[in-house]
Amino acid sequence: MSTNAYPRTKRGVARREQILRAAEAMIGAQGFSAASIADITRHAKTALGTFYIYFSGKEDVFRELVLEMGQLTRAVITKAVAGAPNRLEAERAGLKAFLQFVIERPSLYRIVEEARFIDADAYKAYFTSFARAYAAQLSEAAAAGELRPGDAEVRAWALMGIAKTLGERYVLWDDTSDIDHVVDEAFSMIRDGLAP
Amino acid sequence: MSTNAYPRTKRGVARREQILRAAEAMIGAQGFSAASIADITRHAKTALGTFYIYFSGKEDVFRELVLEMGQLTRAVITKAVAGAPNRLEAERAGLKAFLQFVIERPSLYRIVEEARFIDADAYKAYFTSFARAYAAQLSEAAAAGELRPGDAEVRAWALMGIAKTLGERYVLWDDTSDIDHVVDEAFSMIRDGLAP
DNA sequence: TTGAAACATGAATCAGTATTCATGTTGAAT
DNA sequence: ATTCAACATGAATACTGATTCATGTTTCAA
Secondary structure, three states: EEEEEOOOOOOHHHHHHHHHHHHHHHHHOOOOOOOOOHHHHHHOOOOOOHHHOOOOOOOHHHHHHHHHHHHHHHHHHHHHOOOOOOHHHHHHHHHHHHHHHHOOOHHHHHHHHHHHHHHHHHHHHHHHHHHHHHHHHHHHHHHHOOOOOHHHHHHHHHHHHHHHHHHHHHHOOOOOOOHHHHHHHHHHHHHHHHOO | OOOOOOOOEEEEEHHHHHHHHHHHHHHHHHHOOOOOHHHHHHHHHOOOHHHHOOOOOHHHHHHHHHHHHHHHHHHHHHHHHHHHOOOHHHHHHHHHHHHHHHHHHHHHHHHHHHHHHHHHHHHHHHHHHHHHHHHHHHHHHHHHHOOOOOOHHHHHHHHHHHHHHHHHHHHHOOOOOHHHHHHHHHHHHHHHHHHH
16 A cells, blocks of 8 residues: 555554544644654654555645544534524534634644645635635525625635634633633624624 | 844845845745745845855744734834724724735735744734734724724734735735725624624 | 465665855955 | 955755665454
8 A cells, every 4th residue: 555545454444543643633733844754653653654554645644634624624613503593693603613623623723724835725625615605604694684785705704714813812822711702702793793 | 144143234234135035035935844045045146155144044034024024014004094084994994904915915924824833933922912902902992982892802813813814815815806895895894893 | 274465664765955164255444 | 455354155064854665463354
């Protein structure tokens, strides 16, 4: 197996996962270039060469982690938003769920942001695809009279910007115990900014 | 001169500036690790070793560029905001000026964002100092009844997040001819979100 | 139970580039 | 005009860390 083919045995599946998690931890903590393959395999308790059985190189694991983050974020937010009675409550729930997710997986968050500089295409793909879906929701809600009319795409990017930045400031930098306060304050601005 | 002391002759001043501009262009275009010192000096039309007369290493130029960006952004926004009749108009003017600045110096924008991963302290310093001043303005405006009451710090970070993200999306990725549309749409959301 | 495919190992390569340094050249003060 | 500090040069050095590979070990289907 030279690159990235899926493992054929239980052991293989487990090893691959071990390495992936170690890569998340190391790259998340030290950044892409500072984290060496040796760091990753050491942390995964495997030999150096084993890495190359499962991944074709450092960028390859990295890309996979970005993909993973994409799927997770979507899943988490979709689930959090599911029960909301209307679009505005969905915004609140989505923001809160996102920040909560950053608390749980800070490494993945950092990795996605670093992707801009390591694998710009993966980064763009992640955010544009997210934005497209987001804008569709906003657009629909505006049509239903739940939001004031306005450019759904610009709104989607602005709202993503708020979430990203608050996540960085209030979770990564300074693990505020009071995430709810941040959510409330930001949401009240968003609510009044969008409500009909 | 082993590191970073200021040049003593006209020629020295000019060379240093040449190299700084070349570093901005190369690092901005290719990213910190992909841009080699050789790239930078080639672009600056000087010998490799000359670089080390003026800078102690790659991180050193990088840090200086981040500093420069800090001063420039402040200056540009302060100036743009100066004539605004009230805080809300200041927000509009500031957002527009920021996006315009990204159009003019895309490399500096990228460099500051990459600083998060290369020189986290410089990055933090840049944004927290900016946020502090921003929050003070918002706080003052709220006290004067120009804005609805609310947590000025959270607002400052949220607004910075909007600006950063719109800059990335609508300037770096897709040089929209119609920046004014983006500003208008984002601003109408901000206005309603903050107006008393 | 056995044999072949899958997986594991880590020392040895290989590549790229940051940094140094010994040797010139230029600037400007006297 | 002279002189010394400042500046310029780029080949040589030094280092880091990614990737390979020859040699075992384990899994599992038959």
